[in-house]
Amino acid sequence: xxxxxxxxxxxxxxxxxxxxxxxxxxxxxxxxxxxxxxxxxxxxxxxxxxxxxxxxxxxxxxxxxxxxxxxxxxxxxxxxxxxxxxxxxxxxxxxxxxxxxxxxxxxxxxxxxxxxxxxxxxxxxxxxxxxxxxxxxxxxxxxxxxxxxxxxxxxxxxxxxxxxxxxxxxxxxxxxxxxxxxxxxxxxxxxxxxxxxxxxxxxxxxxxxxxxxxxxxxxxxxxxxxxxxxxxxxxxxxxxxxxxxxxxxxxxxxxxxxxxxxxxxxxxxxxxxxxxxxxxxxxxxxxxxxxxxxxxxxxxx
Amino acid sequence: xxxxxxxxxxxxxxxxxxxxxxxxxxxxxxxxxxxxxxxxxxxxxxxxxxxxxxxxxxxxxxxxxxxxxxxxxxxxxxxxxxxxxxxxxxxxxxxxxxxxxxxxxxxxxxxxxxxxxxxxxxxxxxxxxxxxxxxxxxxxxxxxxxxxxxxxxxxxxxxxxxxxxxxxxxxxxxxxxxxxxxxxxxxxxxxxxxxxxxxxxxxxxxxxxxxxxxxxxxxxxxxxxxxxxxxxxxxxxxxxxxxxxxxxxxxxxxxxxxxxxxxxxxxxxxxxxxxxxxxxxxxxxxxxxxxxxxxxxxxxx
Numbered sequence: 229x230x231x232x233x234x235x236x237x238x239x240x241x242x243x244x245x246x247x248x249x250x251x252x253x254x255x256x257x258x259x260x261x262x263x264x265x266x267x268x269x270x271x272x273x274x275x276x277x278x279x280x281x282x283x284x285x286x287x288x289x290x291x292x293x294x295x296x297x298x299x300x301x302x303x304x305x306x307x308x309x310x311x312x313x314x315x316x317x318x319x320x321x322x323x324x325x326x327x328x329x330x331x332x333x334x335x336x337x338x339x340x341x342x343x344x345x346x347x348x349x350x351x352x353x354x355x356x357x358x359x360x361x362x363x364x365x366x367x368x369x370x371x372x373x374x375x376x377x378x379x380x381x382x383x384x385x386x387x388x389x390x391x392x393x394x395x396x397x398x399x400x401x402x403x404x405x406x407x408x409x410x411x412x413x414x415x416x417x418x419x420x421x422x423x424x425x426x427x428x429x430x431x432x433x434x435x436x437x438x439x440x441x442x443x444x445x446x447x448x449x450x451x452x453x454x455x456x457x458x459x460x461x462x463x464x465x466x467x468x469x470x471x472x473x474x475x476x477x478x479x480x481x482x483x484x485x486x487x488x489x490x491x492x493x494x495x496x497x498x499x500x501x502x503x504x505x506x507x508x509x510x511x512x513x514x515x516x517x518x519x520x521x522x523x524x525x526x527x528x529x
Numbered sequence: 530x531x532x533x534x535x536x537x538x539x540x541x542x543x544x545x546x547x548x549x550x551x552x553x554x555x556x557x558x559x560x561x562x563x564x565x566x567x568x569x570x571x572x573x574x575x576x577x578x579x580x581x582x583x584x585x586x587x588x589x590x591x592x593x594x595x596x597x598x599x600x601x602x603x604x605x606x607x608x609x610x611x612x613x614x615x616x617x618x619x620x621x622x623x624x625x626x627x628x629x630x631x632x633x634x635x636x637x638x639x640x641x642x643x644x645x646x647x648x649x650x651x652x653x654x655x656x657x658x659x660x661x662x663x664x665x666x667x668x669x670x671x672x673x674x675x676x677x678x679x680x681x682x683x684x685x686x687x688x689x690x691x692x693x694x695x696x697x698x699x700x701x702x703x704x705x706x707x708x709x710x711x712x713x714x715x716x717x718x719x720x721x722x723x724x725x726x727x728x729x730x731x732x733x734x735x736x737x738x739x740x741x742x743x744x745x746x747x748x749x750x751x752x753x754x755x756x757x758x759x760x761x762x763x764x765x766x767x768x769x770x771x772x773x774x775x776x777x778x779x780x781x782x783x784x785x786x787x788x789x790x791x792x793x794x795x796x797x798x799x800x801x802x803x804x805x806x807x808x809x810x811x812x813x814x815x816x817x818x819x820x821x822x823x824x825x826x827x828x829x830x
Contacts, residue, residue, distance in 0.1 A: 240604045243573050265600040266567045272544050289632045291603045295596075299566040302592045303541045320632040327628060331590045331621040333671050370634050 229254050229379065229431045229529040231454070234270040236495035236521035238460050238474075239292055246270055246523050247292035248437060248496060250456070251281075254377055255358035259283040260300075261375060261435050267296035268303050274524060279309060283354065285361065286317030287437060288372035294321070298328050305336045312339040316353055316361075318371045319344040345373055350448055364448050366439035368473045374436035376449060384424035391423055431529050434489070437496050440469070441479035446486035454529045455489040456521065458496035462506055465498070481511035481518065491529070495521030530555050530680065530732045530830040532755070535571040537796035537822035539761050539775075540593055547571055547824050548593035549738060549797060551757070552582075555678055556659035560584045561601075562676060562736050568597035569604050575825060580610060584655065586662065587618030588738060589673035595622070599629050606637045613640040617654055617662075619672045620645040646674055651749055665749050667740035669774045675737035677750060685725035692724055732830050735790070738797050741770070742780035747787035755830045756790040757822065759797035763807055766799075778808040782815035792830070796822030 230253040235246025247264025251271070258280045260267070271278040278300075286294045294317065304313065313336075315321065322342035329335055343353060345363060354361040357380075364374035383405035391404075396418075400410045409420050434449040437458035449455060460474035469476050475483075477494055484492040492515055494507050501507075504520055511518045519527070531554040536547025548565025552572070559581045561568070572579040579601075587595045595618065605614065614637075616622065623643035630636055644654060646664060655662040658681075665675035684706035692705075697719075701711045710721050735750040738759035750756060761775035770777050778795055785793040793816055795808050802808075805821055812819045820828070 239607050241567075241570050241600070243570070265597065266542075266570060269542050269544070269567060289629075290635070291600055291629070291633060295600045295603075296566065299542070299592055299596045302596075306540050318632075320628075324625075324629055324632065327621075328590075328592070328625055331619075331625065331671075332592060334591070370632075 229377075229433060229453070231433065231456075231493075231527040231529060232274065232276075233495065233521045233523060233525045233527075234267055234274070235264050235523055236497065237292075238496045238498050240499070241265055241292075242499060244523065245499070247295075248287075249296065250435065251276060252377060252433060254433075255379055257282065257356065257358065259285065259361075259377070261285050262287055262293040262437070263295075263297040263300060264292050265295040265299075268300045270523070279304070279307065279311070282311060282313060283361075284313070284315045285375045285435075286315065286321060287366070287374060287435070288368060288370050289318050289320055289324075290370065290438070293438075297321075298325055301325060301329075301336065301340065302332075302334060304338065305334065309336075309338045312341065314341045314343060314354075316343045316345065318373070319346045346371065350376075362448075364434060364436060364445065366436060366445070367442045368438045368440065372438060374434060374439070374445075376432065376434045376452070378432040379430035381430050382427040384420065384427055387423055387425050394418055394423065396423060433529060436483075438474060440473040441475050441482070443483070443486065446483050449483075449487045449489065452487065452489045454491045454493065454527065455484050455487065456493045456495060457483055459494040459507055459511070460496050460498050462501065463510055465500075477507040477511040478514060481514035484515040484518075490517070492518045493521050493527065494518060530678075530734060530754070532734065532757075532794075532828045532830060533575065533577075534796065534822045534824060534826045534828075535568055535575070536565050536824055537798065538593075539797045539799050541800070542566055542593075543800060545824065546800070548596075549588075550597065551736065552577060553678060553734060555734075556680055558583065558657065558659065560586065560662075560678070562586050563588055563594040563738070564596075564598040564601060565593050566596040566600075569601045571824070580605070580608065580612070583612060583614060584662075585614070585616045586676045586736075587616065587622060588667070588675060588736070589669060589671050590619050590621055590625075591671065591739070594739075598622075599626055602626060602630075602637065602641065603633075603635060605639065606635065610637075610639045613642065615642045615644060615655075617644045617646065619674075620647045647672065651677075663749075665735060665737060665746060667737060667746070668743045669739045669741065673739060675735060675740070675746075677733065677735045677753070679733040680731035682731050683728040685721065685728055688724055688726050695719055695724065697724060734830060737784075739775060741774040742776050742783070744784070744787065747784050750784075750788045750790065753788065753790045755792045755794065755828065756785050756788065757794045757796060758784055760795040760808055760812070761797050761799050763802065764811055778812040779815060782812035782819065785816040785819075791818070793819045794822050794828065795819060
């Protein structure tokens with residue numbers, strides 16, 4: 229699983245500080261999470277083959293999280309896309325996009341599916357062959373979801389040495405990967421676990437932005453490999469965090485600690501802070517393994 | 530009058546090639562013409578005090594000409610704007626913007642006026658104290674207007690030497706600027722033209738994008754100081770120009786020649802041409818004084 233931060237600035241894009249968008253590569257699939265203005269340009273700058281994106285997850289309908297979506301959808305059309313595209317986001321997103329396509333007389337040549345969300349409870353919105361995606365209801369000024377991406381457990385791994393020792397036929401490999409026992413030509417049955425190894429532990433990624441401090445969120449993201457949690461403010465602006473329904477670095481870290489995640493990435497920084505080091509310091513009062521998001525930065529999970 | 534090209538690429542933004550947007554400074558007022566995705570970032574990069582923009586003119590509802598508008602409107606709100614903002618563009622633009630503001634629960638604190646256009650005839654859409662703006666109906670795949678900006682004739686200029694010779698009172702200067710004759714204390718009347726000089730000739734700028742070759746356009750822009758005319762294609766793609774209702778460099782130059790404009794700027798280049806010099810060559814078959822638009826380039830008219 230590889231995460232690339234395309235933008236992580238709050239509210240408005242600035243020189244060298246794009247608004248929220250992330251690219252997640254999961255089991256060979258590319259998904260886009262949020263799509264602030266200029267996301268398509270960030271993808272180009274980073275040399276991403278963005279035609280490969282098939283699923284886009286929008287957290288909420290504040291501009292800094294989706295104003296780049298219509299441009300990306302239009303560019304896909306201009307580049308001759310034929311693959312389906314699925315967009316997940318709050319109810320209303322379909323109307324915004326289709327109204328603009330209609331007025332421009334620019335219907336897409338590819339199939340564009342909208343999956344509009346309005347549930348206050350977590351729900352599975354995508355059950356892909358290789359991974360699942362669940363919503364994480366957040367607490368913000370408008371209806372907002374984070375998203376939890378979980379790899380599915382892969383096939384069992386062949387133990388090459390054991391397979392050779394027992395002279396297992398190449399034709400049995402697929403059954404072994406599926407966990408089945410196999411019978412040799414002489415009738416001997418060999419149990420699967422003697423010929424295979426456990427698959428890699430599936431990884432998981434939780435994206436949580438934007439949200440006020442929401443302690444019960446930790447229950448939904450227990451033990452995830454990596455948590456991205458918004459940290460718009462430092463302690464000194466706790467009042468603003470409350471008023472605008474955003475979180476501080478310390479609050480994000482408390483969620484990470486309670487959920488016992490592997491790693492915490494902070495982002496969605498307010499432009500008022502010229503130096504971001506203090507975000508690390510304040511977060512580490514509660515949780516040690518903290519990183520800061522940064523435009524263009526990649527994280528291998 | 531000063532024109533700054535913020536973007537001039539056709540269809541989709543690319544690395545170092547923004548879609549259409551221009552900033553026109555006219556008699557101390559700042560107007561924005563078209564607003565492709567990322568325009569607010571271009572304004573920041575160029576260090577423009579963009580809060581000064583009070584009028585925005587959108588040519589048509591293709592994304593490469595207006596996808597940056599909602600972001601700019603939102604950013605104005607976040608920056609605490611209080612001055613009115615006027616947006617001119619095709620019918621539908623109000624619905625697109627207000628739908629997004631509504632779903633984000635983000636009404637502007639400043640007054641936002643939409644002037645929706647649907648006339649097939651040229652009309653005056655703004656009669657400002659210092660300049661006027663008229664529409665230039667164009668021929669494109671959707672309803673499209675160019676815009677003609679004309680400075681108003683300024684006050685007459687005081688002839689300092691003549692004024693001193695005749696001992697004219699300082700109290701009479703405003704009347705002189707307004708073209709009035711004045712009476713000296715001894716009753717002598719001096720005609721205005723003996724004390725003043727003609728004001729500077731008013732300048733004019735015509736923005737024409739996007740459009741198929743439209744010969745009768747030259748009647749509406751006769752003698753303008755500067756014409757920006759789209760030139761999406763070269764002669765070799767005349768068929769594409771016809772099909773997509775765009776112009777070639779040669780066609781743009783023919784309009785400039787027929788209208789006897791002072792200067793022609795070409796823009797809205799298709800991304801298929803790595804070298805733009807040929808646009809100059811083909812245009813100069815018809816009109817000599819040609820320049821190419823370029824992101825960030827300024828033209829003093």
